[in-house]
Amino acid sequence: MTRANDxxxxxxxxxxPGCDFPIQNLPFGIMRRAGGSPRLATAIxxxxxxxxxxxEHGFFDDLGIPLEVFAQPYLNxxxxxxxxKTSAVRNRLSHILDTDFEEWDAGELAPFFLFPQSEVEMLMxxxxxxxxxxxxxxxxxxxxGSMFRDPQNPLLPNWRHLPVAYHGRASSIxxxxxxxxxxxxxxxxxxADQPVFGPSARMDFELEMAFVVGKPTELGQPxxxxxxxxxxxxxxxxxxxxxxxxxxWEYVPLGPFLGKNFGSTVSPWVxxxxxxxxxxxPGPVQEPEVLPYLKSEGNKNFDLHLEVWIQPEAGExxxxxxxxxxxxxxxMAQQLAHHAVNGCNFNIGDVCASGTISxxxxxxxxxxxELAWRGTKPLPMPDGSTRSFxxxxxxxxxxxxxxxxxxxxxxxxxxxxxxxx
Ligand code: MN
Numbered sequence: 001m002t003r004a005n006d007x008x009x010x011x012x013x014x015x016x017p018g019c020d021f022p023i024q025n026l027p028f029g030i031m032r033r034a035g036g037s038p039r040l041a042t043a044i045x046x047x048x049x050x051x052x053x054x055x056e057h058g059f060f061d062d063l064g065i066p067l068e069v070f071a072q073p074y075l076n077x078x079x080x081x082x083x084x085k086t087s088a089v090r091n092r093l094s095h096i097l098d099t100d101f102e103e104w105d106a107g108e109l110a111p112f113f114l115f116p117q118s119e120v121e122m123l124m125x126x127x128x129x130x131x132x133x134x135x136x137x138x139x140x141x142x143x144x145g146s147m148f149r150d151p152q153n154p155l156l157p158n159w160r161h162l163p164v165a166y167h168g169r170a171s172s173i174x175x176x177x178x179x180x181x182x183x184x185x186x187x188x189x190x191x192a193d194q195p196v197f198g199p200s201a202r203m204d205f206e207l208e209m210a211f212v213v214g215k216p217t218e219l220g221q222p223x224x225x226x227x228x229x230x231x232x233x234x235x236x237x238x239x240x241x242x243x244x245x246x247x248x249w250e251y252v253p254l255g256p257f258l259g260k261n262f263g264s265t266v267s268p269w270v271x272x273x274x275x276x277x278x279x280x281x282p283g284p285v286q287e288p289e290v291l292p293y294l295k296s297e298g299n300k301n302f303d304l305h306l307e308v309w310i311q312p313e314a315g316e317x318x319x320x321x322x323x324x325x326x327x328x329x330x331x332m333a334q335q336l337a338h339h340a341v342n343g344c345n346f347n348i349g350d351v352c353a354s355g356t357i358s359x360x361x362x363x364x365x366x367x368x369x370e371l372a373w374r375g376t377k378p379l380p381m382p383d384g385s386t387r388s389f390x391x392x393x394x395x396x397x398x399x400x401x402x403x404x405x406x407x408x409x410x411x412x413x414x415x416x417x418x419x420x421x
Pocket of ligand 1: 133134206208240355356
């Protein structure tokens with residue numbers, strides 16, 4: 001176990017109960033203070049810690065990292081240092097923020113590098129080159145397959161043999177808090193034989209996690225399943241906004257296009273794979289047996305609680321979904337090994353999302369399509385209204401965290417408000 005994960009550690013910065021950012025987390029993100037420049041940050045309690053200030057005061061001097069790496073608008077150059085160095089920075093932070101740190105008076109420098117998260121702007125953490133969305137939840141694929149194809153035989157023949165995915169659009173991935181405009185497009189109304197153009201009437205969210213690639217490969221170089229996790233820097237919450245009516249009309253034969261690429265929302269803090277080590281858990285048994293290049297060993301799933309909340313424009317927020325990242329049928333190592341098996345290359349900052357994470361029970365489905373079962377079972381809201389899909393003015397909020405040995409390591413939020421046309 002790396003020192004930074006020790007459950008006995010405590011910080012001199014206040015970490016309220018239920019907070020996602022104890023000293024055992026120390027995620028990385030990009031913050032900006034009013035009138036300031038973007039710089040690398042970590043989260044501790046309800047504070048954001050400015051790593052550029054710490055770097056300028058020499059706290060990382062012996063790690064051999066150029067100062068300018070801490071003053072970038074994205075984490076890409078930092079991730080490019082490699083895990084030995086990024087992990088050393090996280091361990092150093094765990095010393096600096098520890099109650100036992102006696103090398104300097106915390107009170108003296110704290111006002112210069114600690115700022116309430118409520119007072120800083122969190123920016124898109126990564127410059128995303130390429131984005132891929134998987135379809136790796138058995139429950140989600142089964143639910144969608146039974147709704148749109150065959151309830152008796154919902155999975156297509158390839159599904160249990162390979163992690164199905166499509167190439168998404170990196171340009172429209174935005175950080176939490178960015179509003180999403182309801183898309184317009186072509187749809188085929190029920191019973192009609194000609195399409196119409198107009199605003200989507202079936203705007204949906206997809207509850208997903210995504211991993212950020214922190215190590216590049218060359219074109220033609222596969223990634224062995226045993227080393228796949230070396231390429232994963234960390235994870236974020238990911239809302240793959242979806243317009244179901246546009247998607248349904250366009251998706252055959254080449255898959256999602258305009259029903260998906262109008263926006264995806266990520267949480268601002270990238271939680272390192274290292275900080276998630278305590279939450280490893282076995283994945284579902286894979287039957288039939290997968291091909292050798294997809295056979296992974298050890299616990300490659302993660303026990304992370306996930307929630308989705310809908311906050312109406314003028315009403316009380318309602319939790320509509322509780323799921324868990326551990327339900328994934330295909331794990332991240334398998335996704336990456338499969339993605340690279342043909343020699344497809346990866347760049348630092350590439351993002352791979354999991355696909356909608358649905359669990360076995362109705363309340364654990366990760367999209368409105370499933371929760372309200374294609375509009376046939378509208379969800380009641382606290383204000384008396386119902387939802388089959390997402391209304392204008394609704395804010396959709398994703399949350400996620402792991403909890404073990406009294407330590408909660410979380411992701412904060414990925415939230416986005418839907419604006420009408
Ligand atoms: Mn998706």
